Amino acid sequence: MNLSLLKRGARAIVEAVEDAHQAGDSIAQRLRELGFAPGEPVSVLAFGPMGRDTMAVQIGFTRFALRRSEAARVRVSLSLPA
DSSP states (O other): OBGGGOOTTOEEEEEEEOOSSTTOOHHHHHHHHHTOOTTOEEEEEEEOSSTTOEEEEEETTEEEEEEHHHHTTEEEEEOOOO
């Protein structure tokens, strides 16, 4: 499952950040640099008002706004409710 499919309030664990194409993906690389690393917990905080294309997520103590196309690069597994 990828991060872009989660609903508001969902929690998950990052499994991997996948490149969108074989030639290298600068967005996927940037997500890895920002801390989207295997084993990191991530939660969905909110969605943008217009078309719900943007989403706010938290990884560690940092919050990010991502487009769904960016979030689709992050493969996650659902975590147990706290």
